């Protein structure tokens with residue numbers, strides 16, 4: 001007999017208190033934060049769905065690894081345990097630890113990109129785009145057409161538009177040092193990429209003689225979706241699917257703060273000896289010696305163990321189902337979300353929910369602020385605030401205005417999520433009265449982290 005309730009495949013071993021707040025307290029806190037949720041004190045947040053990055057709970061065995069961490073400057077056994085765990089899943093020749101994903105991006109793009117170069121991706125994550133653009137190169141997004149439609153019920157909306165990639169590589173021959181595929185496609189709604197699509201991208205890259213790299217932050221969630229949704233894949237283990245994904249690429253960047261199940265860390269991996277040498281030299285300048293790369297030995301141990309746990313099927317079944325639980329409930333409430341629900345987050349379509357707020361008045365920001373004010377739930381705008389400001393200083397609406405409710409791994413229980421659902425229902429009831437916003441202060445790049453806003457009164 002199998003039961004339909006999918007339970008958390010763990011017991012709680014240590015707990016963290018949460019501070020209960022009132023609407024008055026939250027109103028004052030968000031005003032003082034310039035209506036930017038990144039500027040809040042996290043003590044003033046009840047359920048923190050800002051990101052799934054580095055916010056997960058570590059396991060008993062990861063904490064045991066922390067105790068075993070060896071802090072030798074060079075050649076630590078913790079590095080070799082980390083290396084073995086990474087190569088067990090991604091057998092790249094060179095594995096270079098970094099303190100997080102964007103450090104790997106910065107090093108790689110410094111080594112291969114410059115003005116006149118183009119980097120295509122299914123959809124660049126914000127730090128990836130910023131690191132490409134910081135070199136003077138152009139970051140081009142090539143999502144498949146289903147990925148642009150928030151309501152299309154396609155199983156692999158994270159896919160890359162292979163025909164568009166082929167055309168771009170022909171048009172810009174010699175100008176593209178690498179093609180990136182982001183698994184799962186975070187900025188495109190946390191949607192997975194199919195194995196079939198990855199194979200097609202590989203074929204196009206090989207034909208044009210261009211390297212293929214993965215932005216692999218959520219590789220295990222992506223592999224679970226492949227196992228569940230792609231014909232012919234169900235009988236395979238996730239570990240096996242991950243190894244096949246890795247074998248299709250020439251290298252990867254990784255933030256271990258996601259599917260490394262760790263609170264910090266990342267790596268850059270590749271097969272090319274010459275490129276690895278140049279990257280290691282850059283690593284030494286900013287991150288540290290190549291066997292620790294900006295991490296403590298104890299962090300390397302936490303990642304090594306996290307990689308063993310993240311591919312376990314009971315964990316992934318619970319993980320993907322608990323995200324879908326929130327998505328299904330919001331859909332039943334008539335709240336428009338990107339469908340089907342992605343792996344790590346539910347993305348509310350703020351532009352559709354708040355049609356009275358034009359994109360340049362930031363409907364995503366308006367919704368994110370309202371969720372905080374109503375119930376202390378912190379989400380993240382992924383829309384015109386994040387992507388609307390261009391390197392030439394002009395501002396345009398982003399393709400979508402979303403609010404991402406990212407679910408930290410192994411952290412919140414079902415009753416926390418039931419509370420989030422109630423808060424969303426309340427904000428939907430008041431949605432017609434929510435104001436738009438204007439920006440009163442902003443940085444020239446990655447403005448969403450520090451901008452200050454003001455509500456626009458009618």
Ligand SMILES: Cc1ncc(COP(=O)(O)O)c(C=O)c1O
Nearest residue numbers: 053100101102125127186217255
């Ligand atoms: C798809 C993707 N790429 C890269 C990064 C950057 O990783 P990090 O935050 O560790 O620098 C993130 C982080 O959220 C991400 O989601």
